[in-house]
Amino acid sequence: MFYETLARYYDRIFPLEATKVTFLAEEFGRVKAHSVLDVACGTGTYALALAEKGFAAWGTDLSPEMIRQAKQKAERQKLPVRFPVGDMREPGTLGIVFDGLFCIGNSLAHLLAEDELRHALAAMRETLRPGGAAVFQIVNFDRILDCGDTPLPVIERDKLRFVRIYKPVSAELLHFYSRLAVKTDDG
Structure with a gap:
């Protein structure tokens, strides 16, 4: 329920940070990534920014309202980013292997048990092509x-x-x- 309410204000609270986009694009560029997945994407801001840079971007989030807003933004910006509702613990349900994957904004902290975190990271690894790049951000x-x-x-x-x-x-x-x-x- 919290994220369904927060979605309305999310982009005003957490605006795009250009330095993050540059960092992600550089990291994915190092492995010649084409397809990238934003895990726990919120309103899709970073997936959309990477699509503007030429990446084939996808974003998933557990919140239907966050995904609804991400889809609206993609439509307004005329960007071909796919935004299915999805659980960060099961990115393999998309049936796609990505060249790059990222989970930023301290989203991993929502996984409370160590085994749950291990499962999610293993599932993300399975969604990533060999030699691909993964970027994670957490609080200290x-x-x-x-x-x-x-x-x-x-x-x-x-x-x-x-x-x-x-x-x-x-x-x-x-x-x-x-x-x-x-x-x-x-x-």
Whole structure:
């Protein structure tokens, strides 16, 4: 439910970062990638940016609302990016092998158990051609566990305020709390 609500504001909270696009394009260029998969793509921003650079891009996300928005953006931009609803633990259900794969934005942290993470990474590896490139991004959780309650930088843009805090609940588990405030025209 959280991501279905967040989808409406997602692009305003997390706008495209050109340096990430450049990094991804360079990494995929090193292995002469043509087809790339954005795992847990949100509203598809990075898959679309890579398509603009000539990659045959796909994006999957578990949230139907995120995927709906990604498809709308692809249509508006007239880009041939495919956006099926999909689980990052099972990218093989697409039936395609990709030259490159990426999972950014700390999406892997949604996998709570180590065996679940291992399964997802193995499934992603099976979806990647031999010699292909995979890029992953995560928060430094060791630092959070060492420091205790750790707020991430508050994001304030365009009448939005997004607060995120990690709280350790054990030596191996963190709870993630977030709050989105939207300022209306009437205050």
